[in-house]
Amino acid sequence: xxxxxxILRVDDLRKYFPIKKGLFKRVVGxxxxxxxxxxxxxxxxxxxxxxxxxxxxxxxxxxIVRVMEPTSGQVQFRRGGQMVDLLALSKHEMKKxxxxxxxxxxxxxxxxxPRMTVKKIIAEPLDIHKIGTRQEQEERVKELMSHVGLGAxxxxxxxxxxxxxxxxxxxxARALALNPSFIVCDEPVSALDVSVQAQVINLLSDLQxxxxxxxxxIAHDLSVVEHVSDRIMVMYVGxxxxxxxxxxxxxxxxxxxxxxxxxxxxxxxxRSRRDFRPLEGNxxxxxxxxxxxxxxxxxxxxxxxxxxxxxxxxxLKGMHDHFVACHRAEELELQGIQSxxxxxxxx
Amino acid sequence: xxxxxxxxxxxxxxxxxxxxxxxxxxxxxMIAAAVFLPFLEAIDPYTQNLLGxxxxxxxxxxxxxxxxxxxxxxxxxxxxxxxGLACSLVIGALGVIIGTVLGVSLGMLSGLGGGILxxxxxxxxxxxxxxxxxxILIVVVVLVRPSVTVMIVVLGVLSWNGYARLVRGQILSIxxxxxxxxxxxxxxxxxxxxxxxxLKNIASPIIVLSTSNLSSIIxxxxxxxxxxxxxxxxxxxxxxxxxxxxxxxxTSWWLTIIPSxxxxxxxxxxxxxxxxxxxxxxxxxxxxx
Numbered sequence: 001x002x003x004x005x006x007i008l009r010v011d012d013l014r015k016y017f018p019i020k021k022g023l024f025k026r027v028v029g030x031x032x033x034x035x036x037x038x039x040x041x042x043x044x045x046x047x048x049x050x051x052x053x054x055x056x057x058x059x060x061x062x063x064i065v066r067v068m069e070p071t072s073g074q075v076q077f078r079r080g081g082q083m084v085d086l087l088a089l090s091k092h093e094m095k096k097x098x099x100x101x102x103x104x105x106x107x108x109x110x111x112x113x114p115r116m117t118v119k120k121i122i123a124e125p126l127d128i129h130k131i132g133t134r135q136e137q138e139e140r141v142k143e144l145m146s147h148v149g150l151g152a153x154x155x156x157x158x159x160x161x162x163x164x165x166x167x168x169x170x171x172x173a174r175a176l177a178l179n180p181s182f183i184v185c186d187e188p189v190s191a192l193d194v195s196v197q198a199q200v201i202n203l204l205s206d207l208q209x210x211x212x213x214x215x216x217x218i219a220h221d222l223s224v225v226e227h228v229s230d231r232i233m234v235m236y237v238g239x240x241x242x243x244x245x246x247x248x249x250x251x252x253x254x255x256x257x258x259x260x261x262x263x264x265x266x267x268x269x270x271r272s273r274r275d276f277r278p279l280e281g282n283x284x285x286x287x288x289x290x291x292x293x294x295x296x297x298x299x300x301x302x303x304x305x306x307x308x309x310x311x312x313x314x315x316l317k318g319m320h321d322h323f324v325a326c327h328r329a330e331e332l333e334l335q336g337i338q339s340x341x342x343x344x345x346x347x
Numbered sequence: 348x349x350x351x352x353x354x355x356x357x358x359x360x361x362x363x364x365x366x367x368x369x370x371x372x373x374x375x376x377m378i379a380a381a382v383f384l385p386f387l388e389a390i391d392p393y394t395q396n397l398l399g400x401x402x403x404x405x406x407x408x409x410x411x412x413x414x415x416x417x418x419x420x421x422x423x424x425x426x427x428x429x430x431g432l433a434c435s436l437v438i439g440a441l442g443v444i445i446g447t448v449l450g451v452s453l454g455m456l457s458g459l460g461g462g463i464l465x466x467x468x469x470x471x472x473x474x475x476x477x478x479x480x481x482x483i484l485i486v487v488v489v490l491v492r493p494s495v496t497v498m499i500v501v502l503g504v505l506s507w508n509g510y511a512r513l514v515r516g517q518i519l520s521i522x523x524x525x526x527x528x529x530x531x532x533x534x535x536x537x538x539x540x541x542x543x544x545x546l547k548n549i550a551s552p553i554i555v556l557s558t559s560n561l562s563s564i565i566x567x568x569x570x571x572x573x574x575x576x577x578x579x580x581x582x583x584x585x586x587x588x589x590x591x592x593x594x595x596x597x598t599s600w601w602l603t604i605i606p607s608x609x610x611x612x613x614x615x616x617x618x619x620x621x622x623x624x625x626x627x628x629x630x631x632x633x634x635x636x
Contacts (some may be wrong), residue, residue, distance in 0.1 A: 095534035111525035115547045
């Protein structure tokens with residue numbers, strides 16, 4: 001990519017969890033949670049990551065912010081006009097870089113320390129990076145709370161006094177404390193009620209505009225991702241199978257797995273009847289994935305080549321920004337669905 | 348601590364159940380007696396008076412010279428009980444401090460450090476747990492001449508493994524919480540996480556364990572003294588008094604019963620207060636109650 005606008009580029013990222021057995025903890029195999037993913041994120045955009053549970057979305061997110069050490073690969077991040085490999089940074093340099101990359105967590109109940117007041121929770125990033133005096137930190141916390149729609153009177157409360165949505169707002173305020181440019185949102189709304197999900201998502205998009213943020217938005221729900229993402233990446237058993245703009249992913253999917261995911265989105269219309277064929281079988285065991293294309297065991301369009309050769313992620317000819325990992329991408333006529341964003345926004 | 352947290356702790360102190368108030372009054376009375384009575388009491392716990400042997404306590408014989416009676420060689424039972432209580436309190440309190448500090452630091456080392464260090468520490472803890480505590484204590488006090496200091500150190504050190512296991516277990520579960528991941532993502536050091544998140548969250552189980560250990564250390568000391576391998580006469584301890592009074596149980600029951608009641612009260616009050624403290628220290632229970 002010659003794109004100047006790229007803020008994050010991930011190259012062949014892998015995270016294997018060794019399976020140890022026996023008295024001497026011999027390594028007998030690896031769970032390949034993330035098995036060589038590559039993608040890039042442009043400044044100011046939101047890239048959605050979707051896939052079933054266990055496909056490695058969360059692990060990938062955690063490797064990017066280096067909460068987990070990946071097995072191999074590169075995570076290039078733009079700092080001061082230069083791309084730096086985060087994984088090669090020393091502990092000290094990494095700590096500085098961390099100010100720019102933050103994470104919003106999935107579970108608003110476990111992401112806030114139950115013994116800390118909201119003030120302390122939101123001030124924690126400032127505390128760790130030793131920014132400001134107590135007074136200044138408190139001012140900053142109040143400012144952040146108003147950004148996320150919380151009142152300063154709630155400063156001294158404990159997390160259990162808040163609802164799920166409010167807790168997630170606290171988590172968002174904490175992520176904003178250091179003025180980051182890039183935020184990994186790890187299923188930030190999947191633990192919330194549907195009505196609250198919308199509020200939190202709208203808050204995230206408002207903040208994105210206000211502070212010029214870039215999001216990597218991990219979710220397992222396509223309808224949530226569609227709403228917020230500029231581009232969407234679909235993962236299956238630790239690999240990227242398709243990556244393109246939201247619109248073209250919905251209307252013109254090129255990977256059979258994406259098609260299956262789209263077909264599984266419920267339609268809020270009781271009279272709608274459609275030919276729905278759910279995927280058969282289960283997600284393969286990531287410690288022992290099938291040879292060839294990992295999706296071939298469940299793919300309705302499987303051919304011999306799929307069982308032998310793993311497909312590369314490639315950009316489709318004549319289609320800008322549409323990457324897919326399928327041998328038959330060009331020949332298949334896959335069914336998309338009508339993008340509902342336009343409909344729901346106008347109504 | 349913030350003002351709001353402080354005020355909510357104050358409210359829960361105001362809402363203290365009557366049972367706990369009684370416990371506190373009893374405990375403070377015992378501590379005060381142990382601290383001040385040795386100065387006020389004219390009668391020394393070691394002074395023998397062969398003419399006043401086995402005197403009845405005042406509540407049985409109003410004419411008695413001794414408030415709580417006297418023992419077979421005419422020593423004042425009241426002042427001996429108070430001395431014994433002081434001795435138990437000192438051994439219990441210092442023993443708990445030694446055990447807590449040692450156990451919590453080893454447990455944190457084990458839980459946060461992991462690896463081979465974790466294996467070694469836990470192996471030692473398990474080894475110790477597989478040998479009855481009283482047996483270890485008897486062997487140690489036979490090898491070393493038992494004194495108050497020896498009792499404190501031995502009982503304190505031997506109680507480490509309960510804390511270490513508790514702390515390690517708590518750390519293993521807290522380590523996976525997302526707020527710890529978040530601290531890591533912010534670049535916090537292990538030490539910061541240990542102090543700011545882990546210690547705060549494991550404080551209340553440690554307090555509960557400490558108070559229950561306080562009573563078990565006091566009981567262990569009494570057991571050893573009762574068996575004759577703890578503190579040696581003429582030292583005064585509740586266990587020794589219960590043991591020596593046993594020979595006269597049929598005729599002078601107060602020699603055994605009075606120190607036993609004091610010991611039981613001490614153990615019950617500390618455990619109940621420990622339970623209550625746990626509830627007060629937990630912000631979630633604090634508001635629920």
